[in-house]
Structures are given as structure tokens and as C-alpha cells.
Amino acid sequence: MRKIFFLFTFIYSTISCWAQSSIPSIDGWKMQEQQGVYNFIPTSNAGKPFIYQLMPLRAVSGDGSAAWFKTIMNQDAQQAGFTQPADDKATINVLQGFYSFTNQVSDKEGKKWLVAYMTYRLEDGKYRLARMVSYPDAAFFKATIQPAIVHFGKVAKGDGVVFKGADNGKGNTAASNESSSDKSTGRSTPRLKAEDFLTDNGLKPAQIKGMIMHLEYTMSGVGGMMVAEYAPYLLLTDGTIYNDPIISPYKFDVAKSRQLEPKKWGTWKEVGKTIVTAWPNKEREKDKAETWEKQWFWARPAAPNEKIKGSYKTISGGGNTAMGGNVMIISATDLTFNEQGQFTKASVGGGSNSGDFGVSSSTYAHKEAAGTYTLNGYSLELKYNNGKVESKSFYFYPDSKEAFGVGSSPYVPKGKKSK
Numbered sequence: 001m002r003k004i005f006f007l008f009t010f011i012y013s014t015i016s017c018w019a020q021s022s023i024p025s026i027d028g029w030k031m032q033e034q035q036g037v038y039n040f041i042p043t044s045n046a047g048k049p050f051i052y053q054l055m056p057l058r059a060v061s062g063d064g065s066a067a068w069f070k071t072i073m074n075q076d077a078q079q080a081g082f083t084q085p086a087d088d089k090a091t092i093n094v095l096q097g098f099y100s101f102t103n104q105v106s107d108k109e110g111k112k113w114l115v116a117y118m119t120y121r122l123e124d125g126k127y128r129l130a131r132m133v134s135y136p137d138a139a140f141f142k143a144t145i146q147p148a149i150v151h152f153g154k155v156a157k158g159d160g161v162v163f164k165g166a167d168n169g170k171g172n173t174a175a176s177n178e179s180s181s182d183k184s185t186g187r188s189t190p191r192l193k194a195e196d197f198l199t200d201n202g203l204k205p206a207q208i209k210g211m212i213m214h215l216e217y218t219m220s221g222v223g224g225m226m227v228a229e230y231a232p233y234l235l236l237t238d239g240t241i242y243n244d245p246i247i248s249p250y251k252f253d254v255a256k257s258r259q260l261e262p263k264k265w266g267t268w269k270e271v272g273k274t275i276v277t278a279w280p281n282k283e284r285e286k287d288k289a290e291t292w293e294k295q296w297f298w299a300r301p302a303a304p305n306e307k308i309k310g311s312y313k314t315i316s317g318g319g320n321t322a323m324g325g326n327v328m329i330i331s332a333t334d335l336t337f338n339e340q341g342q343f344t345k346a347s348v349g350g351g352s353n354s355g356d357f358g359v360s361s362s363t364y365a366h367k368e369a370a371g372t373y374t375l376n377g378y379s380l381e382l383k384y385n386n387g388k389v390e391s392k393s394f395y396f397y398p399d400s401k402e403a404f405g406v407g408s409s410p411y412v413p414k415g416k417k418s419k
Contacts, residue, residue: 023054024154026147040151042144044414048135052148054155055129060121069099072129073117081108098156104136104295112136116145120156128159138215138229139403139410143313192261194246194407198391199253208249209235211378211395212275213405215295232299232395232405234378241268241277246407248379248391299395299405302375308401311336312411335411337373343382344370380406 025031029040029052036056062068077084082105101117114134121127130152134141213230234245242257243264258265266279275292312335334346346369371384380394397403403412 022158024151024158026052026151029147040148042147045144048137048140050132050134050140050144052132052151053130054152055131057122057126057128057159060125060127066099069101069119073101076117076131077105082106082113114138114141118149118152120159120161122159122161128155130155137397137399137403137412139397139405140412142229142410143412196260197253197257198247198251199256200251201253202251203236203249203254205250205377207237208378209237211235211245211299211301211393213297213299213395213397214275214292230397230405230410232393232408234393235268239267239269241266244408245393248381248393250377250379251391297398299378300398301377302380302394302396304376306375307339307341308337308375308404309339311414312404313414314406314409314411333409334414335406341372341374342370343373345382 023031023033023038026040028044029042032039032041038054040052040054042050060068062071074084084103084105098118098120102115104112104114106112114136116132116134117129118131119127119129130148132145132148134144212233212235214233216229216231231243232245234242234249236242243266245252263279263281265281266277268275268277270276273293275296277290277292279290314333314335336344369384371382371388373383374381375394378393378395380392382390382392384390392407393405395405397405397410403410405411
């Protein structure tokens with residue numbers, strides 16, 4: 001798994017004046033400027049701190065390499081009074097001349113922060129730095145960071161950065177998700193989907209130990225930036241573990257999955273506060289065993305027929321547009337639930353819901369994007385008004401029920417719930 005260094009840092013000092021410049025604004029965010037530093041703060045952040053800071057162009061006092069970038073990040077952290085984990089093994093991510101560097105650190109009072117740094121270098125030797133400081137919750141961070149990443153890409157274009165597009169190593173700017181190649185035969189085979197493993201005879205509750213969330217760093221998020229996210233794992237009482245559970249475990253054909261996607265299966269055991277996993281089908285030897293000493297937790301199941309109320313958002317995707325490229329893949333979804341067991345679902349381009357949120361009774365009657373929902377344990381069943389049924393895995397985060405996961409996607413509140 002590719003990893004990067006997430007760096008937490010210090011929230012900028014008091015800002016005094018509103019910006020009036022060529023730097024573009026971000027819809028729905030406050031924009032302020034002081035001495036050439038632009039600060040952007042989302043106006044709807046559910047009470048959790050998040051700030052995106054854009055620094056002025058500066059002359060490079062070094063070779064502009066990844067090592068140089070790491071040095072200036074470490075210096076910034078030290079000056080801000082932050083301490084990095086002693087056992088951190090993450091590295092800098094480099095994408096077409098753009099650097100991202102991230103980590104979790106503690107401030108002088110022991111409080112943790114989540115921060116991402118990004119930079120690029122111009123041909124004249126100058127560079128521009130950006131940093132995003134966030135409430136230390138990966139689900140919230142992933143759902144909030146997208147406008148900042150896209151904005152940084154726009155600024156890069158304005159500075160004259162030329163981005164030629166993502167290269168997948170085969171001379172293509174985008175890879176197909178429709179098929180995969182069988183190395184033994186050279187033939188293309190259909191790519192498996194989560195729905196291929198649906199069955200009416202899935203796992204029984206007694207066979208499920210629980211769901212674990214593990215903090216991992218991956219190339220995801222919109223625009224091609226490395227982000228931190230809590231990846232879900234399904235743990236069974238027989239000592240086996242399944243990576244990336246999408247569908248409801250009660251509708252999951254385990255036997256078929258073990259046969260057709262063996263690389264997603266491993267074994268697990270709990271030793272004190274440590275989870276030890278083994279992945280015998282992984283290709284690289286160093287990936288076959290993992291020890292999760294920190295940054296993991298048990299997710300919480302829903303009560304039988306539990307109801308939730310509010311509007312929630314998630315965002316995921318890929319591409320390279322964050323760094324000025326032309327490849328963008330976005331999957332952004334809003335889900336709204338009410339206490340009568342109804343839901344609505346909207347994509348990012350289809351007009352999202354707000355509050356509790358401005359959703360009329362006619363919206364819940366929409367055939368294609370609304371219906372009724374049922375929560376039960378680690379399962380969310382969505383019954384659309386047109387007859388379509390989706391059975392997804394579901395889990396609450398441990399600290400509150402404001403954040404939860406549906407499949408592999410984290411959801412956080414769009415704003416404060418109405419009383």
C-alpha cells in the first residue's frame with residue numbers, strides 16, 4: 001500500500017482583513033488574507049475545525065526535491081510546537097512534480113491534528129505551499145477537503161504550471177474499470193463487483209465478530225491527492241478477515257468470495273490492544289503480515305430497525321485535476337434520512353439537500369432516488385420507490401453517531417441538525 005506523510009500543524013493566527021485579489025474564492029467558504037497568506041474556512045463544518053491555507057510564492061532555497069520538501073515540512077512542524085509519531089514510516093507522495101506530505105502529530109497540550117501539505121515548483125525556481133489543518137477525523141477530512149484540493153489546482157494553473165495528465169504506466173491517462181487482464185492467458189476478464197456476491201443465505205450474526213476501521217493512506221480523494229481514510233474490514237469468528245466489505249454481511253456469499261477474490265481474505269487475531277493480520281495471497285512478501293498497534297478501532301453496529309435523522313455527505317474519486325490535469329472522476333453522494341424510515345439520495349451534480357433539511361414529502365416520493373431504509377446490525381437496506389433494493393454494509397464510528405460508513409464510504413453531517 002502506498003503511504004504518505006500526513007503532517008498536522010498549527011492553525012494560523014488571527015486574520016484581520018478580507019481578501020480582494022486575483023486568487024479565486026471557494027463557494028461556501030470564507031476567504032481571508034493577511035500578508036499574502038490566504039485562508040479559506042468552510043462555513044458549514046458541523047462545528048469541527050478545518051482551515052485551508054495558501055502561501056505566497058517563495059524562492060526555493062534548495063534543490064526542490066522530495067527531501068527538500070520534507071525538510072521544510074519538518075521545520076514548520078517544529079516551529080509550531082508539534083511532535084510527530086516516533087514510529088511513523090510514511091513517505092512523501094510525488095505526482096508529476098507535485099508533492100504531498102501528511103502525518104498525525106500532537107500539539108504542546110497533547111491535542112491531535114490532521115494536516116496535509118502540498119506544493120509545486122515553477123520553472124523560475126519559485127514554489128507555492130498549501131496546508132490544510134483539520135479536526136482529526138479521517139471521515140470528516142475526506143468529505144471536507146475536496147474543494148480545497150480543486151482550488152489548489154486552479155491556483156497552480158494560474159501560476160503557469162503545465163500538467164500533462166496522469167500516466168498509469170502504460171501511456172494512458174485513464175485506466176478502465178470494466179475489465180482486468182489474466183496474466184496466464186492474456187485474455188481480458190470481467191472485473192468483479194460487490195453485487196456479484198449477493199445471496200439470500202449470507203452470514204449469520206453469530207458468525208460475525210465485528211467491523212474494524214483501520215487508518216490507511218491511499219491515493220484517493222478527488223483530483224489525485226493522497227488522503228487518510230479509515231478502511232473497513234469484516235472480521236469473522238472463525239479467525240478470517242475480509243478487506244473492503246461493500247454489501248451487507250447478511251447478504252454476502254462468503255464461499256463464492258473466497259473462491260473468486262482470494263486476495264481480499266486473510267486471518268486475524270487480537271493480542272491485547274493489537275490486531276495481527278496475515279494475507280497469504282498477497283503478491284509482495286512484506287505485505288503478507290500486518291500488525292495494527294494504533295489507529296484502529298471497533299466500529300459499532302446499528303440497533304435493530306434503528307432510525308437516524310439528518311443530511312449526510314460523502315465524496316470520493318480520482319484523477320489528476322487537483323494538480324491541474326484533465327482527468328477527473330468524482331463520486332459524491334448526499335443521503336438524507338428521517339425518523340419515519342424514509343431516505344433520499346442525490347449526486348453532487350443533481351442538486352443536494354440542505355438542513356433537514358429542506359426535503360419535502362414529494363422528494364421522498366421520488367421513484368429513482370428515494371424510498372425507505374432499514375438499519376439492522378452491520379446492514380443498511382435501501383428500498384427505492386421504483387422497486388430497486390440495495391443492501392450495503394453499515395457501521396457507526398465509535399465516538400458519536402454523527403459519522404458512519406456505508407460500504408467503504410464515510411458519511412458526515414452536511415451541517416448542524418435542526419432541533
